[in-house]
Amino acid sequence: MxxxxxxxxxxxxxxxxxxxxxxxxxxxxxxxxxxxxxxxPELKRSLSLPLLTLYGLGVTIGAGIYVLVGTTAARAGIYAPISFLLAAVVVGFTSFSYSELSTRYPVSAGEAEYVSKGLKLRWLSVVIGLMVVASGVVSSAAISIGAAAYLQGFFPLSLDLLTALVVIAVGMIAAWGIFESVFIAAILTVIEITGLGLVVYYGIAYKPDIWTELDTLIPPFDAAVWSGILSASLLAFFAFVGFEDMANIAEEVKQPQKNLPRGILLTLGIATLIYFVVVAVIVLVVPMTDLASSAAPLRLVLETAGTIPTIIFSVIAVFATINGVLIQIIMASRVIYGLAAQKNLPALFAYVSPITQTPLVATLAVVCVVLFLAYFLPIDQLAEATSTIVLIVFCFVNLSLLRIKLSKTPTEGDAFIVPIFVPVLGFIFSVLLLLVGLLPI
Structure with a gap:
């Protein structure tokens, strides 16, 4: 021995x-x-930095922009882009905390492991792991409703039936294999970013002087205005849910100590830039009453360009939202697998198929819960619930890193190290955004 x-x-x-x-x-x-x-059988290390970054961008961009711009604008009005920037600040500090922790402990069910190492409470680490699973399945349910709404433009079927078909089809892809499913997700990510480019292009073509109105996006120092902006930030935060998913596929990433921090930070930076530009164009082009009531908000910009661009964009939007469902199902199943492998859940969930090298039982469980939630909760409640769950997880992740740093736990290998003020500010901003959720809308 x-x-x-x-x-x-x-x-x-x-x-x-x-x-x-x-x-x-x-x-x-x-x-x-x-x-x-x-x-x-073990999980297969197949993901390079480009695939990892596209994985993060796929769930981040598809979840937020294609589904929730209208809901966010209903609260913040023309100042919706500011809500997205505020959400990015909250996410920014926590993303650095994840970058360090994911290189210290590159395992599935990462958040549960971080809390276990930092706060030394096994029961709490299990709770956090289950909350991460909950965020994934609730988010998948929300995005699947959005995907079905876009699909209704092509298939005259009920929203419930289309939602079920989306979830089942995506679950089958997630069970196929990590390289295959993430490769498909990467292709869909490129497609969905192309769709956002079309929105910006046709928005500017419809209103060429749009850049002269950018100053109208700066909010006044008015309590009522900022109350709406802050309330919308909780929904906008949902648009950034995704970068933390990369930590939960650490066992399938090549050179995780190097690629995980790079992938997390690249995802956040690119997503923030895209969000601000796209949301700014949308709120300046589309009438606010139309935008706030739309289940497929980005399609409204293309309606000014004619039938063919609208159809093309609708196809892209379907792929984009399906991509978001796919990546969240992959993440949630890996966390369940990781918790079971750590003996915190029944061993059945740690089963890895020798053929696909994916956690089949965990994936099936996630698909069933997503279907249930999508049928019984509306999209805005699902999105806000996801944001609240993820923010609570962020609070404990930042506290765990702070405790690890204060205890001077030594690092092994090439861990990505951040200053101690990073988890402090990450915790403070996460708590503040949680409190914002209690404000009246």
Missing amino acids: KADIQYCLSKKLWDPQTNGNYRDMVRKSAMKASGAVKAP
Whole structure:
């Protein structure tokens, strides 16, 4: 056994500082190396930095812009772009916290592991892991409704039936394989970014002097105005839900210590830029009454360009929203798998198919819950519930990193290190946005 342990240490398969959660991996790796037993199937490291970044952009962009711009504008009015910027600030500090923690502990069910290491409360880490799963399934339910709304433009079927077909089809793709499903998601991400480019292009073509009106996006110092902006920020925050998903597929990322921080920060930066430009064009082109009441808000911009661009964009919007559902289902199933692998959930959920190398039982469970939620809750409630759950998780993740830093826990390998004020501000901003959710709309 001593020789096996030495083998694991030499191959950097065992971190002595965190051996509590890696013992099973050490034992399996050692036994596999010695030829004692055949190791069970494991998740496959297939994701490079470009695929990882496209994965994050896919869930972030598809979830927020294509579905919730109208709902956000209903609260913030023409100042909706400011709500997105405020949400980006909240997410920004927490994204740096995730960048460090994901390189310290590159495992599935990342948030649960972070809380376990930082706050030393196993029950709390399980609760946080389940909350992450909840955010994924609730978010998937919200986006699937949006996808079905866009599909109704092509198929005269009920919204409920289309929603069910979307979720089932996406669940089958998620079970296919991590490389295959993320590769498909990457293609869909490129398509959906192209769709946003069409929105900006036709919006400017319809109103060429739009840039002279940018100063109208600056809100006055008025309590009522800022109350609406802050309230809308909680919904806008939903648009940024996604970057943290990359931490939960860490076991399937190549060179996670290097690629995870880069992927997280690239996703946040690109998404913020795209959001501000697209939302600014939309609120300056589309009448606010039409925008606030639309279930497919971006399509309204293309209606000024004629039938063909509208049809093209509607097809793109379908792909974009389906992409968001796909990536959230992948994330939630990996967290369930990770919790089961850490023996915090029944071992059945840790089953990995030897054929697809994906957690099939966990994926099936996620699909069933998504279907249930999509049938019984409206899209705005689902989005706000997702934002609230994720913000609570962010609070505990930032607290965990703060505790780790204060305890001077040593790092192993090339961890991405941030200053101590980062988790402090990440926690403060997350709490403030949570309190904003209590404001009257």
